[in-house]
Amino acid sequence: MALYEYSWLILLAPLFAFAVIVFGTRFWDLLSRPRVAAATTHAEVHAVAEHGAGGETHAEHESDVELIETTGPHGEKIILENDEDPKVPQLTPGARWSGYLGVIIIALACLYSWLILLASAGALPGVPPLPPGGINLSAISYTWLQQSTASYVIDFRLNNLAIAMMVVVTTISLLVQFYSQGYMENSAGYARFFAYLSLFAFSMLMIVFAANFLVIFIGWELVGLSSYLLIGFWINKKAKPAEDRLSPASASIEAFIANRVGDVGFLIGIMILFVNTGTFNFADLAGPASNPFSVAHNFANNQALLTIAMILVFCGAIGKSAQIPLQVWLPPAMEGPTPVSALIHAATMVAAGVYMVAVTFPLFATAGPAAFGVVAWIGGITALFAATIGLVQRDFKRVLAFSTISQLGYMFVGLGVAGPLYGPGPGMFHLFTHAFFKALLFLGAGSVLYALHHAMHREVQDMRLMGGLAKYMPITAITWLIATLSISGFPFFAGFYSKDTIISLAFNQGDYALWAITLLTAGFTAFYMLRAYILAFGGKGGGFGGLWGGTYRGTGEPHESPITITLPLILLAIASIVAGYWTGFFSYIQPGAPNLDIPMILNDAVATPVGALSVILALAGFVWAYILYTRFELASIDAFVQSHAVLRALHRIVLNKFYVDEFYDLLIRYVVLGISHIEQAFDTYVVDGLVNGTARLVVTLGRDLRYIETGRVQTYMVGIFGGIVVLIIFVFVLVNFVK
């Protein structure tokens, strides 16, 4: 049991790394500062000192701002963005050590979490699995605030659900940090980046380990903060209106604010639960009706309020997981560094919403079908909506962003339709597999961007400038293809099992509308993923009928990325296949749930029309994308779409994301700002009017009344004696006439 008891080390390790990086970088820099010989001139000493001490934060203001014009090898004029600026410093030893430290610590945490996973799954001899309810990590739990009626406890616990999520978080964090060693090499603020990554890992693990709503909310907000910091990491990068791209700074603010909108609902939901039950604790809340703290006990006569509370709690998940109507923040968040997109916007942070619903699954179950209906339908609509938008996006990372939104929708469908037998298993299973292949997709995309950046000397994300990259970077291409097949639900890959489980659950629960939506989404997913793959790596004229290589539409000569980048890709590619073969996942998450029956699923896919339909749709998407993008040039497809009025209109609507952003823009500009103007007018004229009016009254009175101050003694004397006379009369009247 000691193995489980000390799992809090995993939680605190990234925090430790964060602290050491924040305080240690400068220290290491100073330690390794070159000893300057006495003979050097003053100016040289100054330069060395500045380079050594200020290197880490230095030159951020230089990166990626101006354009440099130069001539290429054939005399053509090339415009360079200077984010390969020679002024960006070489890595200082402190920054380098910070990177190593972050990786080492998260590697230890990852190793430990895998050990715990194996032990709790019963695969480690000599260590018993966890008890079904999990264990409390009392070593780091304490009472934060004790009131007479309520106690606010910082409480952590470990159960199988948390372990599954913990493994995802630490594994993806490890791979992303390793990857960033190569990817972020040329970026200013290298040590800061690893500090943020560690902070993020800590925040995420806090959500994972949380035993009550209080802790999960703290982790929730910390995750929001660190995602804000990471999205806006390239703080001086400018917006690119031509490519419809925001600046990272605006994108980070948008992400933060969209999350706040959801968090308001989350917080209100928590408050409703707390006020009515008196506890934040998940185990108490989910307890049987005999437990005086359980929702079953406290909401027995008020089912509707519980449903409202759970829908409000789900609002938090909507914000964090970028579901409709708060999906707008995720695509702009792709402005962050690509490892960040992989870590935060694919594998972990956006999955926090799914995890939170999984943790509170018993509460949703108590709240009844309406709450689950909201979860499932929001997920389903989002899945289809985002998949539709993904069909036409040109930006490499945007496609992945929409596919993430869509897959998260799937997870919510999985949670919403699972029913009591499966519990949160199917949704979590898709989260589990999705984390690997989506991280792989993002890291692969990062590898492509890295190569293109070196080839074209500027940041390229437009797929129209890619093509045929497979022959230049085969490792990236093959791993990306694996991830594509996995996410599209191609049989034998991990995504197939998790996605098929959800689709067939929707069918078996009788939610035929949701079933149709998820099926359609699966077809769309297959289409846009293969489209993205072919546009980037294949094309007309390539090998394997266009899948491998083809015309390269960019400039320069891309090369395969270094080993720090490709090694995580290979590991994730393996995980993207084998993750689906953890057949005991459902019963691991929810005791008593049936195992994943792989032979039966494969048999269904061939034998029964319902099972075959999902495979057929995915294949149809594949075939359609394959025919379209390997047989025709991209330009001719575009020309065809543009020449038909209906297609053109459709294309424009979808390309502009159904104008949701514009709608929000109008909403904010006219409704929110309109209300603000009214409030401002109220403030200016009523509140300020009262305050200023009082002041003006006093001033006027003073100005007018001062003339009774004549300075003449006799006037004052008249006042005194007149006053006495008045008083006398007053007293006289009082005594004689007032009974």
Added chain:
Amino acid sequence: MGLTLNHFLVLGALLFCIGLYGALAKRNAIAVLMGIEIMLNAVNITMVGFSFFNQVRPYSTFLTGQIFAIFIITVAAAEAAVALAMIIAIYRRRSTVDVGEIDMMKW
């Protein structure tokens, strides 16, 4: 028909009114001062009268009113000295003793 309390009170009231009139209406500062003195003495007369004719309170035999009057006379003398000194000082500076013109401390 001998002296009664009413005689004292009427005399005191008359003197007080005369003094008040002088203090309020006269322009000359010295006359105003004289008016004030008259008012003080009117009060003295009233107090001595009350003290003398008091039949009810046994401690009237301790001459409370008379002692008050003596104190008032003392204070009035001091006050008159101070006031006359001020009037002289003002006269030296401004060549007037008209209280209507001494209004430097207005708004």
